[in-house]
Amino acid sequence: xxxxxxxxxxxxxxxxxxxxxxxxxxxxxxxxxxxxxxxxxxxxxxxxxxxxxxxxxxxxxxxxxxxxxxxxxxxxxxxxxxxxxxxxxxxxxxxxxxx
Numbered sequence: 020x021x022x023x024x025x026x027x028x029x030x031x032x033x034x035x036x037x038x039x040x041x042x043x044x045x046x047x048x049x050x051x052x053x054x055x056x057x058x059x060x061x062x063x064x065x066x067x068x069x070x071x072x073x074x075x076x077x078x079x080x081x082x083x084x085x086x087x088x089x090x091x092x093x094x095x096x097x098x099x100x101x102x103x104x105x106x107x108x109x110x111x112x113x114x115x116x117x118x
Contacts (some may be wrong), residue, residue, distance in 0.1 A: 020053065042079065044115060051075065075110040078103070082117040 039052035054076060077096060085091040093103040
C-alpha cells in the first residue's frame with residue numbers, strides 16, 4: 020500500500036479498503052483483495068501480471084455474485100464452463116476463495 024501512488028487520493032483509498040473487506044476471505048485481507056496491481060519488486064507491473072490479476076478478480080467476483088454456481092458464473096463471464104474450470108485451475112481459485 021505504501022508503494023502505490025494513490026492517484027485518487029483519500030476517496031480511492033476508502034473505496035479500495037471497502038472493496039477489500041468485501042472480497043476478503045475470513046478475516047484476512049490479502050494484497051489481491053486491495054486490487055492495487057503491484058509487483059513485489061519495485062512497484063512496477065507487467066501487462067501479463069495486470070491481466071492475470073484482473074482476470075482472477077473478475078472470476079472471484081462472478082463466483083461470489085452467483086454463490087459459487089459455476090454455470091451461472093461462466094455465463095456471467097461470457098465463457099464456457101470448461102473454460103471457467105481451466106481458469107479456476109490456472110488462478111488456483113477454490114471454494115475457499117469465494118466466501
